[in-house]
Amino acid sequence: MSGTLRFILGDQLSRSLSALRDIDPARDVVLMVEVAEETTYVRHHVQKIVLVLAAMRHFAAALRSEGITVDYVTLDAAGNTGSFDGELQRAVARHQPERVVLTEPGEWRVLTQARGWQQALGLPLDLREDDRFLCSRAEFARWMEGRRAPRMEHFYRDMRRKTGWLMQGKDPVGGEWNYDPENRKSLPKGLQAPVRAGFAPDAITQSVMTLVAQRCEGAFGSLDTFAWAVTRTDAQGALAFFIQHCLPQFGDYQDAMQAGSPWLFHAVLSPYLNIGLLLPTEVCEAALAAWQDGSAPLNAVEGFIRQVLGWREYVRGLYLTQMPAYAQSNFLGARRALPAFFWTGQTRLRCLRETIGDTQRHAYAHHIQRLMITGNFALLAGLAPAEVEAWYLGVYADAFEWVELPNTHGMALHADGGLLGSKPYAASGAYIDRMSDYCGACAYDPKLKTGPTACPFNYLYWNFLAENETQLGRNPRLAMPYKNLQKMTAERRLQVQADASRFLASLDGVG
């Protein structure tokens, strides 16, 4: 072959991808490979594996229907070496291309591998920027220059100015940049979230399900509830559903939690954005159009735009500029092993049982469940960041390290010492009781502060503050809780410590 080998990874399923832009169907070959290494580098949810592989197969079919030659290696293909390195080597031997083109992998682990491919293959490698993001790598690096305490809110405002989204001249529409204070309502009794039908697996997806069930025995979670979109058309359907049925109330109930309802009014578009079936610009433009035609209020649309234009771009920028050192920090010195119930869901703490149950059933939990239930628990219990991060990276359909790591390591665990968030998101049972319906049917009582039936989040919260006083005591955003800790009687402090020690010591046994 005298053309180019274009290697497309499982989260690069966009027709506008930089590696496909100048394709010559007469001379070039697209390479896509299903490899065991990508399914096992962390223990994955079985639905995440199926989502990626089924979407890859559908994307390959769409390229072929355009007349593009796709060399597609399935997980069970004879001779499959099980790794990107091995499969690229084999494909180069098969096709003898002039060069290889690849869009930069999103995960540091794979980017590092890719940087070695030119030498390993003895061929020119054109490693192109992933320009599906709204802020380029260089633009973010420039934005970071000279900032000692970078903050998402400042970045977000600059991105609003750059795109002109929700702007009136130099000012934000409505007078505020951020409507978060309006977005913290608990769910009124009787309010029903929209029913999501999901997408029934077609023959291609079903064959992936059979293959994955056979080959990925150690994977987590259930497969019989698989209902993800695996094509761009269906992902666009999911976007339309969100805009019409969920966006109007998305803002109001963004922080609310309800047993058995991981979706509520959330977009649930992150898996599609993160594997490339949808692009950030189109989802933002759809939300803006809903605001313009009056079908969704400003607090909802601004909240959504902030997630995609602000937060998503910001965490990626931080990841790219801070790796690989970022993953190594452990500001609070947290060392406890991940309790087994993160994998089984078997715990008496109902909020955790429900959140982990949602995760098992759907490879999804919404961001407040991830931050304020599992994340908050991991923070308060002092779980080792690397173990918690591997869990989040594996179990969520939308988790790729560039987005998962800053959210877990930085925002949830404060392991980066405050680079991402200015304070740890620590909360006691009162917050969970206010924002959810979990506590009513729990074995523990959120109103009790100490003793065997007290909500563990209550004493773990004070124990966490006491144990981390050296690191956190001077944080101005924690001034109030530390003042309250100081006011606590010695007797109460001892009780908190005793309750916390008993609970933590028995984590795997009693939970």
Ligand code: DLZ
């Ligand atoms: C997540 C995933 C899985 C489970 N399997 C594959 C695969 O077999 N082939 C592939 O190209 N990509 C897969 N992926 C997505 C990759 O892990 C993802 O592209 C890289 O981590 C990005 O750096």
Ligand code: SF4
């Ligand atoms: Fe969770 Fe505590 Fe409420 Fe139980 S009482 S659901 S452990 S917050």
